[in-house]
Amino acid sequence: MNDKIINLWVKRNNFIINLVVFFIGIILIAIAYIFFRINNADEKIINFPTNGYDIFLGLGCSIVATSIVSFIISALVLNNISFIDEWGILDIHNSPAIFPSNKPPNKILNIIALGLNDFNINKYKKGILQKKIKKGLKVKIITLNPASSYINIIGVQEYRDIENEIEELLKWIEEFNSISDNKIELKLCNIIPILYCRYDNKIYKYSSILYNNNRSYIIYQYNINTKGGRHYESIFDDLWNKSIFYNKAIDKWRGNQEESIKKLLEFFCKIMAPNNNIEGVVVLFKGNYRRTFYSYNKLIETHHVRDKNIGAVGELISYNKDSEKKIVILKAYLKTKKIFLYSPSVISKGIEIKDSTVEKLESHDNMTALLATPLFNNNKLVGAVTFEFPDLPPNYFNIINENYEKERIINNNNEVYNLFDIAYNCGCIIEELLGRSIQTHKFNTLFNEGWEIKNV
Secondary structure: OOHHHHHHHHHHOHHHHHHHHHHHHHHHHHHHHHHHHHHHHOOOOOOOOOOHHHHHHHHHHHHHHHHHHHHHHHHHOHHHHHHHHHHOEEEEEEEOOOOOOOOOOOOEEEEEOOOHHHHOOOHHHHHHHHHHHHOOOEEEEEEEOOOOOOHHHHHHHHOOOHHHHHHHHHHHHHHHHHHOOOOOEEEEEOOOOOEEEEEOOEEEEEEEEEEOOEEEEEEEEEEOOOHHHHHHHHHHHHHHHHOEEOOHHHOOOOOOHHHHHHHHHHHHHHHHOOOOOOEEEEEEEEOOEEEEEEEEOOOOOOOOEEEOOOHHHHHHHHHOOOHHHOOEEEEEOOOOOEEEEEOHHHHHHOEEEEEOOOOOOOOOOOOOEEEEEEEEEOOEEEEEEEEEEOOOOHHHHHHHHHOOOOOEEOOOOOHHHHHHHHHHHHHHHHHHHHOOOOOOHHHHHHHHOOOOOOOO
16 A cells, blocks of 8 residues: 555544554553452462563553653644645645656546646557557546637637647547547536546646746645545546537538538437437527527428517527526426526536526427527627427436426536536537538528518
8 A cells, every 4th residue: 555545544543543552551551450460469470470560551651651642742733734634635746747657547547638738648658558448448538629619718828729739639539449449438528627637546636837838737646535536536527427428520510511510409419318309409690580590300491580589599598698608598398487597607506497487389389398508609699509309308307396496406416417518518519610600502591681570
């Protein structure tokens, strides 16, 4: 066992150790009196050394005194560093790179990073890592979504081409997974909250320092079974459960805009509920109207024009005045008076539950729930992505039903959280695909023509 772990265990159990030592001393003193002094007093000497009384009494008193002094020192001195022991910090050091060792772990490697450069994984280390993966090493990586609206901001702050680094990471993983039975698992998220690495049973948390375009890291090392280790592991697990699996088709969805958006809607609809015929729809706004442009799973798409301020989309608009705090909404029509709100930028608030102004779906009475996420362009709300459920899966409905009377759902380890995050990710990618213009001539014509509401 590592000497640091042993020292940490001793510090955390100092009181118990001193108590055990104290009673050992008491037992030795009792032996001195029971087997020596009492028997000698009756002149019934048994086969022990004649000075056994002095030996056991002296040894017992010394041990008792030592345990008392040790306890006092622990109370006065060690308590000053109790928070370090409580969190289980094994080591603190600095480094220009944050991969903890040239030697790969044997069983588990979990990483949260912006790209391979964060962990200084060069060609040589890639080769060693790949050999370990083929032998059974489990690797999970969480990195920034290439379509995240924060990627350019982070790139400026870091003085790095973050987008290119992530592209290289995705390419490396694709190439490796295509030739290996044991795969590297990768998920994408929109915000990287911490830089993190689990290296078998050790946890590394990194604080980065950027000065004069040079980066270094303060590295905090924890054992997996300490308070700090469990805390950071839970952050990774939570982020892993809420992020989306990388799929080659998601990688920018380059190509024909119309085809890309339709494939994207199909992909996310199947993630949400593989056996449910969810309708995915992209609506754009112009003036006081909204119009359906792209859709998945609709039998016939007629590109209806509606008042943008009515229905669940109208509620989405009312909650999305600030592009920095995108709010995704879920309206379960089986529970007509409530609406569920979630913003990935304000995770601490959980899922808020508000009174709804919508009593039913306008012309889609066969739908039991509608999930909607906003679309922004240069901080302007330009549209929305909606997912319409003909049957809300029981696992989602049960969570909604259980929390219906509450003000918010704080527990973020449930499937409704995951549902919101999937919709949010889809919206972020579609914002990238739409860009500043509609590229397809047919849809460009639809957008530029006069919009009017028709009775259907």
